[in-house]
Amino acid sequence: MGFIFSKSMSDTLKSQQELALVNSRLQLERQILMQNQMRERQMAMQIAWTREFLKYFGLFFGLTAVGLTTGAMKKKKPGLLLPIVPLSFILAYQYDMGYGTLLQRMKGEAEKILDTDSALLELPKGAITFEGLEKARRAQSKFFVEK
Template identity: 35%
Template sequence: MEENFKRNQDFITEMNTIKIERQLQMRKQFRDRIIALEIAKARELFFWYGSFYLISLAGALAGYYYYYRYRYKRKLITLAPLVPLSFIMAYQADLAYGNKIHRILVEAEHIMQFEQELLALPLGIPTAASIDLGRLQKDEQKKLHPLLPPV
């Protein structure tokens, strides 16, 4: 009787450990996907910022040149605010009506397949043992310093 109880208890403990490890692995995979999507979004936005920067730089240089060459003629400087606003509108239109989401998903899949080092956790995947160790350390800390707030 006692042997069956011990075997059942060991089985339940093993199943709980497996369950925790599966949950940790599942959370890591979800986190990897979210991080890959965020990196892909940042890369896509960088292309837009780069384009805006280059066009603004070219416009500034051209404006400097034309200002000194044709300063007595009518200036187009009043249209300058249209440049950043045009980029913002084009970015939002691409996001809403274009295939930007598809490009972001493709880039995220590329990151997950070929750039796994970007998704690595600082100390690796936590294990059931490391979680139990952290819990035991926290309990020990509570026993030693009961009045300190938990960290």
């Protein structure tokens, strides 16, 4: 009788463990999907912000270029055109970020770093461990108790 009861308990425990494993896997998959969707939304907002900024900066650049060119021609001072150079670099960068291929190039470079230069990504003093966190928590807890 005890053997049958033990076998039944063992089967029940095994099925509960399998169910817990399936549930934890589903939960992890959902978390990964959620994090990816949040990342995509943040990137979309960044690109949208860049495109909106480009509209205003493009208008500013155009007005500035016309004004400086007019001033340089009237006063016969070509030095007035110098601010157009750095402003054009900013405009080109913003355009590349909003409408160009900058993000694809950055992604490619990031993949290259992950593949070939992963040592650059290591944290100082290595990865954070549970023991290290507990040690810091205890030290902080003692600090607050002593005050």
